[in-house]
Amino acid sequence: MAVVVTSSSPIKRGRVILPVGWKDSPENPIKGVLTGVSRSLEMPSFLNASSNNMSVELPVSTWICHSSELATSNVTTKAPLCGVWTPWRSSPVKIDDMMKTVLITLDPRIDDFLPILSPFFSKQRKRSMQVREEQIRTILPFIEKRRSLLKNNPETSFAYLDTLFDLEIEGRKSRPTDTELVSLCSEFLNGGTDTTATALEWGIARLIENPEIQSKLYTEIKSKVGDRKVDEKDAEEMVYLNAVVKELLRKHPPTYFALTHAVTQPATLGGYDVPTDANVEIFLPAIAEDPSIWSEPEKFNPDRFATGKEDADITGVKGVKMLPFGGGRRICPGLGLGTVHVNLLLARMVQEFEWSLHPSQQKVDLSEKLEFTVVMKKPLRAVVKPRI
Numbered sequence: 005m006a007v008v009v010t011s012s013s014p015i016k017r018g019r020v021i022l023p024v025g026w027k028d029s030p031e032n033p034i035k036g037v038l039t040g041v042s043r044s045l046e047m048p049s050f051l052n053a054s055s056n057n058m059s060v061e062l063p064v065s066t067w068i069c070h071s072s073e074l075a076t077s078n079v080t081t082k083a084p085l086c087g088v089w090t091p092w093r094s095s096p097v098k099i100d101d102m103m104k105t106v107l108i109t110l111d112p113r114i115d116d117f118l119p120i121l122s123p124f125f126s127k128q129r130k131r132s133m134q135v136r137e138e139q140i141r142t143i144l145p146f147i148e149k150r151r152s153l154l155k156n157n158p159e160t161s162f163a164y165l166d167t168l169f170d171l172e173i174e175g176r177k178s179r180p181t182d183t184e185l186v187s188l189c190s191e192f193l194n195g196g197t198d199t200t201a202t203a204l205e206w207g208i209a210r211l212i213e214n215p216e217i218q219s220k221l222y223t224e225i226k227s228k229v230g231d232r233k234v235d236e237k238d239a240e241e242m243v244y245l246n247a248v249v250k251e252l253l254r255k256h257p258p259t260y261f262a263l264t265h266a267v268t269q270p271a272t273l274g275g276y277d278v279p280t281d282a283n284v285e286i287f288l289p290a291i292a293e294d295p296s297i298w299s300e301p302e303k304f305n306p307d308r309f310a311t312g313k314e315d316a317d318i319t320g321v322k323g324v325k326m327l328p329f330g331g332g333r334r335i336c337p338g339l340g341l342g343t344v345h346v347n348l349l350l351a352r353m354v355q356e357f358e359w360s361l362h363p364s365q366q367k368v369d370l371s372e373k374l375e376f377t378v379v380m381k382k383p384l385r386a387v388v389k390p391r392i
């Protein structure tokens with residue numbers, strides 16, 4: 005398939021084989037490199053773009069998802085990923101479109117599970133190879149640029165990509181090849197962009213559906229920051245905002261499944277024997293909607309967290325009640341960053357605008373559709389009113 009990192013690493017995840025150690029290293033690079041500086045540079049452009057584009061009533065469906073996708077991909081990719089700002093700035097839409105094409109092309113197919121059927125899918129396989137070439141053509145120049153920057157200026161600021169150049173791969177003497185680097189960078193981009201954008205679209209949908217929650221949130225923002233713009237630290241400290249986002253991730257984990265896991269030795273799970281060669285797929289909504297561990301799990305109710313009546317450790321370390329970021333050794337390395345993005349962007353969107361139902365709709369349609377993430381089947385339409 006298209007995005008396969010061919011390495012002899014024993015750690016496998018679906019089609020992507022990741023080198024050992026990149027995430028378990030003492031300084032998780034993703035945690036380390038995602039600084040407030042890059043975020044503060046990108047948030048204003050996201051919000052300015054929105055104000056410039058908005059009239060009092062506007063269908064904002066693609067805008068919410070697409071703009072937040074671009075905002076998060078900008079924040080995620082530039083300084084953190086490769087530290088090369090100018091090229092990313094000039095071509096975020098191109099990169100975003102390319103990444104989307106990769107994801108759509110990589111949707112699971114029956115021949116992934118039954119290779120005997122692969123001759124019937126030769127057209128699709130050919131298309132995958134073309135997309136892979138396009139992916140390499142788009143991303144490799146940034147990798148090369150970073151490499152030459154490091155060579156000429158070793159003191160330059162740190163970027164995630166730097167940690168991959170020297171990666172030691174278990175059972176292999178050589179470092180990652182250029183095409184493996186492209187795959188690892190792509191995973192970083194995909195993991196950090198659509199997830200956050202999807203969560204934001206659902207978040208706004210829920211705030212439109214529940215105006216009382218929106219106004220409670222706005223009141224908290226107003227009382228915390230007054231006329232100043234919400235910043236990252238404010239967002240961290242706002243109890244109700246954090247409760248809204250946690251409830252959002254409980255009700256709408258951006259992916260139905262964690263990535264494919266495996267056991268390292270035969271195990272028993274829920275009464276089933278799991279051999280080492282089995283793919284273990286974890287269906288996340290079933291955990292977060294389990295009536296035996298949640299009261300009224302079907303309700304969108306941030307107060308469950310805000311009042312402290314219920315709680316959940318989203319890492320799954322202190323018990324498994326919701327796992328929007330997966331769990332275990334392969335838990336999402338962008339957990340901290342993703343949470344900050346959703347908190348901050350949602351707070352800023354509510355601070356700047358009042359969101360309400362579009363007149364063409366009777367109520368918010370919460371039907372789901374599976375793309376790479378679980379998106380709204382009917383993209384959200386809303387009326388946005390700037391708060392002056």
Ligand code: HEM
Pocket residue numbers: 017022027034080191192195196197199200203257258259261262263264265327328329330331332333334335336337338339341342343346
């Ligand atoms: C709301 C935001 C996010 C959500 C809900 C989310 C969710 C997830 C989930 C469920 C997994 C699979 C974990 C598992 O299988 O146990 C994952 C993996 C991953 N995520 Fe995220 N993610 C988010 C944001 C981010 C961000 C901001 C980044 C990076 C900038 C990122 C990078 C990754 C990567 C690289 C992996 C693969 C890790 C591995 O294979 O070990 N994610 N994410």
